[in-house]
Amino acid sequence: MNVRTTFRCARCDAVLTGALLRVPMPRPGYQPHHEVGFRPVLMTHGTYAVDANGTYVLAPGDVSGTRLVPERCADGCVGIEAEDGVNLVCASCGADIGGRTDACHAWQETRLPPELVRAEDEPTDEEPWENPDEAFGRAPVDDAGELDWLWLGRLGVCATEVLVRSEGRPVHFAGGGALVIRDFLRGMLAGTGHADAMRALGPGERPAIVCDLGGPGRTPVVVEGARSLTVVPGPPDGVAGDEVAAHPRVWAYLAREHDRPPRGAGRWWDEEAPRRISPAEASSHGRHWRCHDLPRHLAGRPETERPWLRALLAEIDAAWRDRFS
Ligand SMILES: [Zn+2]
Known part of the structure; x- marks a missing residue:
């Protein structure tokens, strides 16, 4: 059965996402190169995947109710990474939530370790593939208007x-x-x-x-x-x-x-x-x-x-x- 999942703070139960469709971990083909500019987002909006370690991988724009902690961001030449996996905390209670990556050599993503969040699953008949009939996204253009x-x-x-x-x-x-x-x-x-x-x-x-x-x-x-x-x-x-x-x-x-x-x-x-x-x-x-x-x-x-x-x-x-x- 396919699922949609709502993520909540494990400590205070604050809602952190909408109901996101679980999809297979993308095999993107490309690895972002180390160059100046915007790096693409790995996950399609509205979906998430589970990596080999059980960590939830989300599109950064799908996560709200969190606060970025600059002191816990690793130094990069451009952008941020999570030092020790966490640079986001719950905006309601301050508990650790996960890590936001926005760097020059990596896909943009937010990772939520399973021990820091509560995943609330509901079954769905939707297939875990993006809808190929949707009006947006057919052309290979990303949100910045560049080839995706x-x-x-x-x-x-x-x-x-x-x-x-x-x-x-x-x-x-x-x-x-x-x-x-x-x-x-x-x-x-x-x-x-x-x-x-x-x-x-x-x-x-x-x-x-x-x-x-x-x-x-x-x-x-x-x-x-x-x-x-x-x-x-x-x-x-x-x-x-x-x-x-x-x-x-x-x-x-x-x-x-x-x-x-x-x-x-x-x-x-x-x-x-x-x-x-x-x-x-x-x-x-x-x-x-x-x-x-x-x-x-x-x-x-x-x-x-x-x-x-x-x-x-x-x-x-x-x-x-x-x-x-
Ligand atoms: Zn919380």
Whole structure:
């Protein structure tokens, strides 16, 4: 059963959050880099996750009724971190509540250790996936109007799965949103001989593998004699065979939005900068992703022992190191 949880102070029972939907701990793909600027928020508003240690991880904006204690914030060059895990106290009684992170090298988050709060669960029929039909959030833009790192990290996870399933053979992408995956992979593979194996499907071609988006309301392009790799919405580990999972929000944009004119959603930046991810942006993010996030994502996977992938990963590694040497 899925749950919504209201968090309260363990000592005085003061309410600290609304009823938040429990979701799986995000696998963001990207790790924020050490640079000046706003760092993205890990958790989507209205949701929380439980990390491997049992600590609750929330979006900072979902927590109220707390006070930040500057003396308990660790020194960072930009922003704050919790020294010893706690820099927030209950505004009602002063008890320790948890830690707020807003630093230059980490996701923005508020962590509530289970011993400091009381979690009040209520069952819900809602699925612990963000609603892919919601008007906001389809386009990969964060609350600052920038391309959303979490979205792009999830795109990277999906694109990497397409590559792994290809067994090292050329992949033809059917067009539309599928080309965003192609562009990301071309960036990821830049400088290796394999980048040119990620192609757009032309008329009359006889490809070995065709990749397109399938799923609700979407029929993928099928070419006779070619293997189909179909990207469907779902949790990362939820599909097998020739289906590749994309986070529902990534899928919804690629399958339903990318080819359509942008719709203003009423927020101030929508008018100024309606976003459609460009080939150059997808490729550039693919190039960044391969440095650290690709090895992190594939660590421990048995597929990395296969000769073609092992050789390709070595080539990718050499290609990006060359660029910086
Ligand atoms: Zn309290």
